[in-house]
Structure formats: structure tokens, C-alpha cells
Amino acid sequence: MNLIEVDNVSFAYTEGVPVLKNVTFSLNNGSVAIIGQNGSGKTTLVKLLKALLKPISGDIFINGINTKETTAAKLARTVGLVFQNPNDQIFKNKVLDEVMFGPLNIGQSMEEARENAIKALETVSLVDKKEENPYDLSLSERKLVSIASILSMDTDIVILDEPTIAQDYLGKAKIRSIVHELVQRGKLVITITHDMDFVGECFQRVIVLSEGQLLLDGPAREVFSKEDVLRSANLEPPYVAQLSKTTGYQGVLLSVEEFVAYYRSAMEDWERRS
């Protein structure tokens, strides 16, 4: 049984204006990036996965449970969703309390919740700010607090909505390491993002949405090699991929390390031959 199954799902907010059309895919543990223009249906899809919305046709199964037969709050034990705007979520005046809110809601005891909250804060490197008011922190730190609030619930599925917005290089590096750690622990990490370099660096699989339809679904390398399809969705491959194309490399390179390794070996080959 797949962790997530999306079966021919369609959705519209107002009649006659479809936002998602016949989308089908399934996910298991690992890392998946859902990319697409604004208005492509990404946010709606994520809300459907979280049972905040129910499909108009088709079904979504989370761990075998049909989302039509449950509520978002009940699914909170399995699916954690970090919203794009931390201000939409934060309401406690101590960071620690905020991060403990989720675990307490899903039935953990005070001690468990506290322990999980502290572990989560360690993962985002904010444990020394646990007694502070979240609104005294910078926007990017608040973003990390909202991520910690979901990590503390230790859900099997973690969805990150635009995690790299307003983050600088260090913040992005932190988020990349969080994604890696979660995948290593066997979780399913889904992200919606515009940041192609972020996707190239840490996501194994990429799903491309355009105008409500699933355009591409496959390993990152494969998806990013299809430049024409991406352009039609108003997207571009990561910069490294663009660079590797100009060198005539067959296929697609996704990170600085990959490119450097490829280039060095290509140079060595050339030198050996001449």
C-alpha cells in the first residue's frame, strides 16, 4: 500500500473553473518536489492531501484512509503541513509552547510533547531561543519555528510550502539538511517550491503541474532534462542543469558537486588521450 495515493483527482473552487484536472500519482517515502507556476494548482493539491479540501471527483488515500472520510485535524498525526506564512500559524508567546502545540493536540503527554519539541528545535538550531517570543525573532527564524512545530509531531509525511522564501544562504543550507535528515529517517518529504536549485540539490523526484494538470512525474534528472516541457509551464531547470547543457553533457547534472566531479573526470580523460 502506498503512503499517498492520488487517484484521478479533480477540483474546482467555483463551478466551471477547474483548478485540478484528473491528477494521478502515488508516493512512498523519499523526497518529492511539486513545482509549477502560481495558479498551476500546487497549493490546492497540497490542501487536498491534507484533507482541508475534498476532491470533487477522484479519491486521495493517505496510508489507506480516504481523505473524504476524515478531517484535517485527524490526519495531523500522519501528515504535517508547514504553511508558507509563519504568521498564519504562530499564536503562542513562547517558542517552546508554540512547538508543543501540535504534539499536545495529537494526544502526546506533556513530557513527550516537551521532549519532541526540544528535539525539533535542535534540528532547526533554535533551541537556545525556546523561551523567547516568536514575534521577537526575524521572519526567517519564525519560518524555522513553524517548521519545528510540525517536526515535533513526528509525522510520517512532511509537506513544506515554499520553505526557502525569505531565507538567505545559511537558512537554505539549514533547510536542505533538514530535508536530508527527514529522508534518512524514512519519512516522505514533499515540497512546493519555485526554487529550482533547491529542488536539484535535495529532491529525488519531481512532479510538474501546469494549469491544473500533471505534466511530468519522474526522477529529478529526467524531469529537468525536458527543457521544452518545463518552458511551456513557465519554469526553467536549475542553473547547474543549464550549464551542463552548454557543455554538451548527455543528461543532466543537478548540483555543484556533480558538475565539478564530471568536469574533472572529463578533463582527466582528455589529458590521458592527448
Add this chain to the structure above:
Amino acid sequence: MKAVVVENLKYRYPSTERLALSGVSFEVEQGEFIGIIGKNLAGKSTLCEALVGLVPHFYKGAYGGRVVVDDVEVLSSSVSELARHIGIVFQNPFTQITAAKLTVYEEVAFGLENLGFQREEMVKRIDYVLKLLGLYAYKDRNPFELSGGQMQRLAIASIIAMKPSIIVLDEPTSQLDPLGSEEVFKAVQSLSKEGITIIMVEQKMEKIAQYADKIILMHEGHLVDFGTPEEVFSRPDLESYGVEPPVFTSIAKKLGIKDNNTGLYPVTLEQMRRLMIGEPHRS
């Protein structure tokens, strides 16, 4: 006359202990395109706020040094008066809409009404900026119905309509999707071509390397470097300032690919490609 002169600028926000800006000095010529980079809380936004007078007039706090914009002393002027010389566009497209107007056209008029422009002049300016930023077709729409990229272009149009010769943009594309970002960069580029001085804070290093004439590197309130993108991004100690250079530069640094004439690394895809072709050829 220089567009911007900053002399030993120091500033501390009220009820805080550390200096947000510690003795920053630099000058900007008219028509230049300056990028500002640095990690979060390096002082980039504070610097932008100081250029338009929000620091110190809006935030109060402790202020020292001198900022002169378009020959106007910021300290002895006011934000509203400075609006005739320098404008600013912020990160959030949403909160830059006044919400007091029901159409895009009237929204752009807001600043002109405040500054007392005559009606014929207003109409001329509004038509001009809407067309320049590709928003003329939307002139009767409600501003809240626009997409993020369109809203930011509207913010830019509203500022440009007031005829400042300098415009500051503080991470204007951070909340936009790729299409929206591209729209904003193109708009800013066309402004630059019109001779407007641009000062832009960005995290998208590949983009700012492409468009900026010069780059300011900020760190903990200090101005660490002010040079061409090639000069600044070629620094070996960038990471200690919490900044990553463009991806191409990172790759070039690891492979030792540099321009032999200048000794500097490439910062754009084009530059990288040309240097790689120059390198011993591989099949």
C-alpha cells in the same frame, strides 16, 4: 552630482543594543545599477530604509552620519518630501497597495495626489508608467485581483509615477514565482535603461550578477566590499559572510576556471560558457 552619498552612517533601532549600521560609507553615480547582498540581518534593509528616510524619521532610534540623496539631506527632510527624489519597493506586494482605491489607475494616482500634481500631469504620468510596466490593460482592475508579479509591478509603477531619479528595491521578487520574478527584473532593467539609478537588495545571486554594475556586500552592519560583481563574488571569504556566490562562480572556483586577464571568476552563465570553451576542449 552623485545620486547617493552615504558618509559614516550609523544607526540603532529603538530598544535594541547592537548597531544595525556601523559606519557605512559609499557613493553612487547617477544611472548606476547597484546590488546589495549579505546574509539576513546584515543591515541591507536598514540601509534601504536609511536611503529613503524611514530611518530615522519613521523608526526613530539613534542616528549618526550623513545620507544625501539627489542633493537632499535625508536627516533634515521628511519621508514624504524625499518621495520626490527617491522611491522604495518592498518585499510584500500585498501591503504596498493602499487599499483605499478601487482601480489600478487610481492606485497609481495616490502618490501624485499627495504631492499635488495637476490633473493633466497626473494622467500623463499614469499612462506612461502603466505602459512602461505592461499594466495598461489592467488599469480598471481592482489592485487586489492582480497576481503577485503584477502587484509588484504596480508598486513599482506607483513609485515611478512620482518621478524619483532613484529607486530602491528590497528583495522585490522573494515572494514571487519565476514568471513574476522575471517580470520584475525586466521592468527594473527597462527603468535602468531610462537612466534611473537602481539600488536593489537580492538573494538571487545569479540574477543580480547579471544586472548590477556594482555590488555592496554587507555584514553585521558593516559595508565589507563595494565593487563589480566579478570582484565581489571572486572573494575567497564570501562564505564567512554568510553569502554564496552565483552557482557558476562556485563551480568555477572549485575547478580553478578564471579569466586570465583580470584574475577574476565568471559570475554569469555566459561568462562561464566562454571561459569553458577557451579551456582545453573535451568531446
Add this chain to the structure above:
Amino acid sequence: MARALSLYVEADTFVQKLDPMVKLLYILVAILIPFVILPFRWVGAAFIVLSCLALLYARVFARVVPLLGFSFLILISIVIIQGLFMPGNKTPAINILGLTFYKEGLLYALTLCIRVLDVLLAFALLVLTTRPSDLIQSLVKRGLSPRFGYVLSSALQVIPQMMSQVGSIMDAQRSRGLETEGNLWTRLKAFLPLIGPVVMSSLLETRERAMALEVRGFSASGKKTFLYERESSTLDRVLQWTLIVVLILSIAARFVLV
């Protein structure tokens, strides 16, 4: 996006095109004369008829009906309370279900009802046939603080935005396991986690907006100009003076009659 708050009904009649100040003057006259200067029931009734005619002509009368329906409850309660319990009730008038309604009380209730309807309809005339932005601009031109005018104008769009934001905040908290459906106690418990973010983000947004206003020259010295200027039409002036003349005549009439 959330629609701006407004009761304005678009129609191509002179009422919509009338200067908002004339309509404000009408409200003033419609209150002063029947309440103070010539406090007779038939005077109030005359204004009610006049307002109704104007509302009908402006094709907005349909919108008034729900408003009247709501005020009906208030009017009925006035009739009952005054008819039964007003001190000074002496002369029995009607007997319903064993309760005696007195003539004095009923007449007084009639006066009160006429006054309520008079004010309601005069205000309805203003609100249903005037664009909020036009009204606010008229007031600002005549001296209302532009800051206050801005607060009023922006409230009309910001409030619906805030309300739709509550939806996203609810989604965020439900995702963290907060049950929002269920019995009253569950829903009350859910209230606090929703209010915090609404207030905080409104405050933050207000601050950002305040800065955006400043850099658009909001506090600039010197006279503000207006993109859309209305000139007073002949009709505006005629009606304005008619109202003033009526007011003066009524004051004169009072001295003569009383």
C-alpha cells in the same frame, strides 16, 4: 479576492450623480425639521414619503426593504411597550388578547416610529446611491483630515481581506490537529489559536502599509489634488439652496405657529 464593503447600487439617475454633500445636507434637514423645528407627525411623514420617492427613482428601493424588515422588529416593540406601559396612559384604545393598549401611548409610539423611519430612509438614500470613495473625497475636500479619510476608505477593503485571511489561519491550525468542528466547547477552545494570528498579522500589515503610505508622499506638505474632480452641477446647487431655503422657512414657520 474579497469584495470591498459597499452598499452602493449603480444606476443612471440624477440621485447617484448628485454631490454627496447635498445628500448629507438632506439628512441634516430631514432630522432637524421633524425632530426639532416643526415636531409634527405629518412633517416627519412628509420626509418619509420624499425619501421613498427618491429611493424609488434611484432604483434602489428594493435594497431598502430588508432594512425596513429588520427595523420592523424595533418598531413593533416600540408600539407594544409604549402602547401598554407609557406613564400617562389614560384612554384605552384597543384590547388585544386581554392586554389594553392606550391611545396616548399608541400616538407617542407613532411619533417615534415616524422618526425612526425618517432617519433610516434618509441615511439609506445616502448610502445606497453614493460611492464610498466619492463621499470620503467630498468630506476630505471640505476639511476632513486626509488621514481619517484614508482610514475609512481602506477599511472598506481591508476588513474583507482580514476576514478571508481567517480562513487560511483556520487551515493552518486545523493542520496541527486543532478540531474546529464539534460542540460549543470545542469551538470556543479553537477560538484563541485563531485570534492571535489574525491580530498579529493585521498589526504587522498595518505597519508595513503605513510605511508604504509614507513613501507615497502621504504626509507631504502642501495641498493635495484629486484625480477625479467633480464640479457642482446646476442641479447640485439648486437642490442645495432649496434645502437651505426650506430649513429657513421652517424656522420662520415655527416662530409664526408657536
